[in-house]
Amino acid sequence: MGRFGSAEALAWLVTSGAHADSVELKAHLTPPAGAAAEALTGRRAPTWSVRQTYLLDTEVLDLLRAGVEIRLRRRARGRFDLAVSAHRAGTARERIVPRGARVEYDVVPGGVWQDIEVRREIDASLAAAVIAGSAKARDLLSGTQCAWACGGGSETVDDARLSELAVHGPLVVRRVKVTAAEGLRRADLEHFRFPSGRELVELSTRCEPPEVAATVAGFEQLLAERDVVVAPQYCTKTSVWHDELAGRRRR
Numbered sequence: 721m722g723r724f725g726s727a728e729a730l731a732w733l734v735t736s737g738a739h740a741d742s743v744e745l746k747a748h749l750t751p752p753a754g755a756a757a758e759a760l761t762g763r764r765a766p767t768w769s770v771r772q773t774y775l776l777d778t779e780v781l782d783l784l785r786a787g788v789e790i791r792l793r794r795r796a797r798g799r800f801d802l803a804v805s806a807h808r809a810g811t812a813r814e815r816i817v818p819r820g821a822r823v824e825y826d827v828v829p830g831g832v833w834q835d836i837e838v839r840r841e842i843d844a845s846l847a848a849a850v851i852a853g854s855a856k857a858r859d860l861l862s863g864t865q866c867a868w869a870c871g872g873g874s875e876t877v878d879d880a881r882l883s884e885l886a887v888h889g890p891l892v893v894r895r896v897k898v899t900a901a902e903g904l905r906r907a908d909l910e911h912f913r914f915p916s917g918r919e920l921v922e923l924s925t926r927c928e929p930p931e932v933a934a935t936v937a938g939f940e941q942l943l944a945e946r947d948v949v950v951a952p953q954y955c956t957k958t959s960v961w962h963d964e965l966a967g968r969r970r971r
Contacts, residue, residue, distance in 0.1 A: 724936050729810075729832045733825055737929035740834075743825045745939045746924040748951035753894070753911035753921045759947040760898040760909055760923070768896050768911070771795055774889035775961055776857045782881050784962050786873030790885070792847060792860065800847035803839040804865040806872030807958065810834075818868050825929070827936075828954040838868045850887060857885035888965060889915060891957075898923065901945065903938025912957065916964050920957065923948070 724730070724745055733743060749756045757766050776790040777783045783790060791803045810832060817823060822837045842860055849855035861869065861882065870877045891914055898907040907925040914920075923943070927935040943950055 724829055724939070725827045725832045730827070730932055730936065733827075733832075733929045733932045737825060737932075740823045740825050740929055742926050743827060743929055743932055743935070744924055744926045745827045745935060746922055746954070747829060747939075747943060748954050749909075749921040749923055750949040750951050751919055751921050753909070753919070756921055756923075756948050757896050757909055757911075760907075760942075761896060762899060766896050768894035769796070771893050771895075772890035773893055774851060774887050775891070775965075776860075776885045776887060777965070778881055778884045779886055781962060781965055782877050783869060783873070784958060784965075786875045786877050788869055788873040788877070789958055789961075790857075790861070790865075790869060792842070792850070792857075792887070794847070794890075798844050800842040800844055801839055802842045802847075802860050802865065803837050804861070804868045804872070805835050805837040806868065807956075808834040808836070808874075818864050818872075820864070821868070827932075829950070831954070836868075836872065838862075838865050840865070853887070856883065857887060858882045888961070891915070891961075898942075900925070901938050901942040903934045904942065907939070907942060914960060914964055918960060918964070920955075920960065 758764055772794040774792040776792060787807045789805045793801050795801065817836050818838055824835045826833050826835055840862055846855060850857050850860055866882060869882060870879050891912060894911040896909050898909050900906050904925050907923060910922045912920040925935060925939055
């Protein structure tokens with residue numbers, strides 16, 4: 721198993737990442753998800769929790785191209801939340817983030833990036849109306865979320881484009897808690913199924929920036945000791961969404 725991120729980036733997180741709320745380590749495993757879940761939990765046919773996530777973007781994917789995702793998530797017991805996330809490569813802190821935003825560093829085999837997220841709870845009836853097409857997706861966003869959607873990415877998105885947001889999905893997400901190894905607080909296995917049927921199987925764990933070194937060691941040990949195969953490359957869910965939706969437009 722290759723090392724997660726560069727030694728320099730991991731050292732930077734420990735010494736200079738105190739501003740971040742958390743660090744998430746992630747690796748993709750080869751399907752099937754059921755076999756990975758049994759190997760990681762030690763249980764036959766473990767019970768998965770299930771939720772659905774919808775991507776909100778224009779038909780020509782203005783936001784994804786700018787490095788921004790708007791996600792509407794249906795959670796347990798009929799609750800909904802909405803997150804506007806901007807993704808930035810590396811560890812640079814060149815721009816101010818919105819008040820109340822959550823900053824997380826994602827660490828994967830061979831890469832590190834920032835995920836800066838503004839999230840809020842959404843009224844269930846309004847969320848259902850947006851999914852059904854009887855209400856505008858823009859109505860879900862707060863003023864702060866609108867500003868972050870337009871200005872948080874690598875290029876500015878015209879505010880008028882937010883009135884053209886369409887609902888894409890759902891992405892079906894199944895999750896099972898994994899028996900954590902030494903050095904890990906907990907780990908989760910998630911199985912993502914996109915509308916086309918494409919699947920991703922992802923193992924992840926979170927920690928605070930000062931705990932990165934110990935967490936990386938524990939995570940690599942977990943992967944080495946369990947009967948799972950790490951995928952040769954990590955691809956982001958953002959890139960899969962882009963492939964799904966761009967391919968649909970070409971057909």
